Amino acid sequence: MSTILVTGGAGYVGSHICRELLRSGHQAIVLDDLSTGRRELAPSTGFIRGDIADEKVLSEVLTENGVEAIVHCAARSLVEESVRNPELYRKVNVDKTEILLNCALQHGVRKVIFSSSCAVFGEPNQVPIPEDHPIQPSHPYGDSKARVESLLTALHHEKGLQYLALRYFNAAGADLEGGIGEWHDPETHLIPIVLDVACGQRPSVTVFGIDYATPDGSCVRDYVHVNDLARAHVLGIHHLENGGESGALNLGTGQGYSVREIVAHAERISGNKIRVEEGPRRQGDPPALVCEIGRAKSWLNWEPQYSDLETILKTAWKWHIRDDDDA
Numbered sequence: 001m002s003t004i005l006v007t008g009g010a011g012y013v014g015s016h017i018c019r020e021l022l023r024s025g026h027q028a029i030v031l032d033d034l035s036t037g038r039r040e041l042a043p044s045t046g047f048i049r050g051d052i053a054d055e056k057v058l059s060e061v062l063t064e065n066g067v068e069a070i071v072h073c074a075a076r077s078l079v080e081e082s083v084r085n086p087e088l089y090r091k092v093n094v095d096k097t098e099i100l101l102n103c104a105l106q107h108g109v110r111k112v113i114f115s116s117s118c119a120v121f122g123e124p125n126q127v128p129i130p131e132d133h134p135i136q137p138s139h140p141y142g143d144s145k146a147r148v149e150s151l152l153t154a155l156h157h158e159k160g161l162q163y164l165a166l167r168y169f170n171a172a173g174a175d176l177e178g179g180i181g182e183w184h185d186p187e188t189h190l191i192p193i194v195l196d197v198a199c200g201q202r203p204s205v206t207v208f209g210i211d212y213a214t215p216d217g218s219c220v221r222d223y224v225h226v227n228d229l230a231r232a233h234v235l236g237i238h239h240l241e242n243g244g245e246s247g248a249l250n251l252g253t254g255q256g257y258s259v260r261e262i263v264a265h266a267e268r269i270s271g272n273k274i275r276v277e278e279g280p281r282r283q284g285d286p287p288a289l290v291c292e293i294g295r296a297k298s299w300l301n302w303e304p305q306y307s308d309l310e311t312i313l314k315t316a317w318k319w320h321i322r323d324d325d326d327a
Helices: 012-023 055-064 079-084 086-106 140-159 188-199 226-241 260-272 296-299 309-320
Strands: 003-007 027-034 047-049 069-072 111-117 162-168 169-173 205-208 219-225 247-251 257-259 276-279
Touching: 003 012, 012 027, 012 226, 027 055, 027 079, 069 086, 069 226, 079 086, 086 140, 111 140, 111 226, 140 162, 140 257, 162 226, 169 226, 188 205, 188 260, 205 260, 219 226, 219 309, 226 247, 226 260, 226 296, 247 296, 247 309, 257 260, 260 309
Parallel strands: 003 027, 003 069, 027 047, 069 111, 111 162, 162 247, 169 219, 205 276
Antiparallel strands: 219 257
């Protein structure tokens, strides 16, 4: 089976991708500078601490391990931080990715799976959002992902790079077999924040915006289980190995849940009351982000298997209340 380099493999999604690669018989090599990732989440072997823009380290990793494809997850991913410091997001997410891709091509690695985002769509013109929806990011984070997608397209046409840009909607949940889950510092994702409140680690969760044109006034999002996302990357590698078409795919479920619905379901799963406060809308938050996944179905034969809200919340809660000694 193939040897795959996973950049950012000590992060939330990257670590789950590594596990899925190993389950599928592939070898996973992780390159992560641990600026936001956690060594505990990455595989016990095949870990290299380093920067994706360090060409010396990259060259050694690619040649010494016989890397055949790259899953590129390393990135900054906080919307509010990107608004405060757009230059950081251009440098880390775009400029460093360009160095990574050019180095890969120089070493004959021509297959790349890129962790993109629904943030490239900005405030969508239609919901559910199709893959061919106009790219119109509304903040620097989304713009950085859109710029990398453009770079991949250019390298595909100019240098024969094979790629898939997988546009995640809201990654959620924890590994079905246990051991790893969502672990950010600071935490900005809704579900772990809600579960923090449920287990007494936070006093309340804030609903940002209560006057959106949605059924209950709060934002609606499409949540996809992280194991389903991970499986899509493995299928994507097989797709490229078999000469499949390059392009961008949506990864979601086509089902949206509001912030208030997430809170209500989390109360039921945890058995605890969750205190809610109301706050103003946040910059760049569209009312609803729900996707169509037709291309993922037809290209990869992928459909979400574990992305019902029950499974997402139960696996997230099990990870959330793990023993402190396991953290």
